[in-house]
Structures are given as C-alpha cells and as structure tokens.
Amino acid sequence: MAIPIQFPFLLRFFFLFSLCSFSVSDSDSPNSHQHRVFPRPLIVEYAGVAEVAEEVRLRCGAWRVAGEANNLGEWKTVPEECVEYVKEYMTGKGYLVDLEMVSKEAEEYAKSVKLSDDGKDAWIFDIDETLLSNLPYYAAHGYGLELFDHEKFNDWVETGGAPAVEPSLKLYEDVLNLGFKIILLTGRSERHRSVTVDNLVNAGFKEWDQLILRSSADQGKRAVLFKSEKRNEMEKDGYRILGNSGDQWSDLLGSSLSVRSFKLPNPMYYIP
C-alpha cells in the first residue's frame, strides 16, 4: 500500500539546502546586487515541496475514500505516508463534517420510514467509533500507525472515559424519539458490559432495547459473522432491521442485512 515517497522527498530537501548554502555564500561575496537572487531557489523549491505534499494528500485521500467505499483489502495499519494526513483529518474539520453528513442522511431516511405500532422496528448501532469515540486513545497511539494492541486498548476501554461521537448522539436521540427500538451491537467483550453501560450513560446514551456484546462463545469469530448471526437472531425475534450505523463494513455486510446501512468514517483501523 505505502508507495515510498521518502526518497524523492528527501532528495528535494537536499536540493533545497544545497541551493540555500550556495546562495548564502554567494551573498557573502562583494557582489551585493546578487543578494537579490537569494530567495528565488527557496520559492521554487517550496513549490516543489508543496507539490509533493499535494500528491501525498491526493493519494492518502484516495486511500481513505477507497476504505469508505469498501474497495480496500484487509489492512493492519495506516500507510506510513498517510499518518499525518489521517491525524489532520481526524483532528480537523474533515472527520466532523463527514460524520455530520452521514448522521443527516440517516436521519432523513429514519424520518421517511413509516413505523408499525408493534414496537419491532429496529435501528442497530455499533459502539466504538460509532457512538463512542476512541480518538483520545488513538491520538496517543499514532492514529492507526501502530499495530492494534488488545491489552492497551482494553485498558482504555476500562477507563470508561470515551466521549460521545456527537453527530451520532443527535441521530440516536432522533431515532429514539421517532419510535425505533435501539439495539447496540458491539465487538466489545461481555466482561466489559458494566463499564460500557456506564460509559454510554455518561456520554448521553440513556436508553436502549438490547446491548449485545461478544460472549465467550463469540470470541474469535470474525466480526462480520458475529454481527450477521446476531442480526439473524433479531429477525427471529420479530425485529425488522430498518437502519444500521457502523464505522466498519463488517458492521453492515454479511447476512440479515438492514434495509439501509450507514457507514461512518474511520481511517484509523480496519476490522474484518
């Protein structure tokens, strides 16, 4: 995945600094009128550096969008050249604007649905990077550059301090008020039920119909299978799955699919 750009990038910097030192020694010479040419190589090279940065930005943007469109094969870490891009995306406006767009589309759809009065119209929400944000954890772990470390991540989960994904909290409240039954379906382990409940409530998610975590029997299953099985059980219980929000394609694909699925952005990690 990572197309190596470091070498030409460094070469350009080397070229830049050679020109600088040449210009500086030149400006030390008595030909003071030559002083005027000093900034020129800097400007030319700045454009060159900006061009490379723009190419990396385009490539990393293409990589991110390919992930959102489910075009990427399984990946373990963010491509090295994209770490800065992902950091800027996650901490700048890009991530928030994307989240708001997905919530708005989901809300429009939710409002367009005519619900039955048997209380069996369901909306599924994943938890991590869907309702709760682990950005504080990933900020301390390279925004996806580091290989996923279960133990460290579990320590973070056990703090119970994950903030709400704000646009999802708004969607959650809207969907709840419209009369959908909310089912939370997460890859988190059953042993984290209590801390997860506390974290959800503290973050503003106060009410749900079911909270489904991985039991010991589900450990080791691929997420797409685990979640398909659980959706199948919901259907058997009479639920009509009308909406499903998740940041991973494995939250949304498989079998017993929702009528509409909403893929929240996440360029930091991939769960098969």
Place this chain on the structure above:
Amino acid sequence: MAIPIQFPFLLRFFFLFSLCSFSVSDSDSPNSHQHRVFPRPLIVEYAGVAEVAEEVRLRCGAWRVAGEANNLGEWKTVPEECVEYVKEYMTGKGYLVDLEMVSKEAEEYAKSVKLSDDGKDAWIFDIDETLLSNLPYYAAHGYGLELFDHEKFNDWVETGGAPAVEPSLKLYEDVLNLGFKIILLTGRSERHRSVTVDNLVNAGFKEWDQLILRSSADQGKRAVLFKSEKRNEMEKDGYRILGNSGDQWSDLLGSSLSVRSFKLPNPMYYIP
C-alpha cells in the same frame, strides 16, 4: 441537500467591496500615510472568502464520500453548491488518483485469486464511467447539475466516441491476462450493441466472453434488479463471479453478489 450558502457568501463580497471603496476614497485624501492601511480589509476579507470556500469544499467532499460509501439516498442532480467542486474533482487529479487506487486494489485482489482451469472464473465490468468515460458529455452538461436527459445522452452514446477510463483499461488487460472470463454488463440498450462494441474496441477493449445489454424485456427495471438477475443467470451457467467493477452501487449490490466488488468513483450521477 444543498445547504444555502449564497446569501452569507454574497454578503461577505458586499462587505469586501464596501471596504474597498471606502479605502480607495480614503487614499484619495491628502493623508497619504493612511494609504498604508489600504490592503488590510482586502486581506481580512480574502481570508473570510477562503474560509467559506473551504467550508463548501469540506461539505462537498463529505457529500462525495457519502456517495462513494453508499450513505446517500437517491439523488437526481449534484447539489448546486458542489458543481464547481465536482468539476474540479473530475477534471483535476482527484478523479484520476481515485480511479488508480481502485484499479490497483482490484488488481492486487485479482492476482491473489487462484483460478480453476474450467474457464468459469468471471470478472464483471460495467461500461459507462467504468470502462468508457462520458466525461466529454457531462462537461457539456454541467457535470451532473442538469437533470439526466435520455435523448441527449443517447445521441452522445451513438457517436461511439467515449474514451477509455485508462486505469480500468489497465485492470481489464491484467484481469484478462490472468485468465478471468470477462463479462460486460451494462444498462445500455440492446439497440446500442453495435455502436457500443465499436466504441469499446476503438477504446482498446478487444476481448470479452459476453456483452449483456438491456433487452426490451429489461426496460424499466431498476438497475440493481436487472443486474442481479443477470448475475444469477451467470451463476446458473456455472460462472463463479469473483470480481465486479462498477461506478454505481446498483452495479454491485442486490443478489448473486461477486466475491469482491469495486466501486469506482462517480460524483456526477446516481442510478438506483
């Protein structure tokens, strides 16, 4: 969809020009030292305008990505505020880099597959905005701002002059060389078979197993149903559908799904 930004945007311009005229008349006064303040409001306002432009860019980027992730409901035209963004994306490097990323991922997957020797491993390609580009047509019709006009579009199809989507041509050749059977599955009408064949051949696509167009019986069917039915027939004919490339989610979803699907970018139109 289109969040109206025209009003505040114009207001800012109004503000900018008021400040300009104020500064200009001020610089006509004998207090020539005040001349120094002249560019300041310009700079301040330029930042304001750039900020609005950046917000539109972010919103339109979020709209485009939401489309690629299949988060948008059915849409008829590009949101008005995003026309310039879409034009820049399609005619600049963005579209090409995205196409290259999808082709590269598809090629990596194609190479990873172990083919059988019964000649039944198939790769499906859609045609419009997948193998052939209608960008010349859309450039003359507002890059998706205009409502789709079947008649005008058919006139364009009948010129047979659509160029290849270059990264797809490369993938096509790679997939062919790997031994996949290529099936072209398009929403184009059977009456355009001949011009479509000529156009494909002229654009460099020389060989395929089947070219499936809409027969009169398929007219009026939603694309997702038409294409699912055709994939189902392929399966009945013994094909294993291992790859599927299309620019619309209706090329890829439904039933008889491909093992892997590849969504090519297309922010100009939506086919349900």
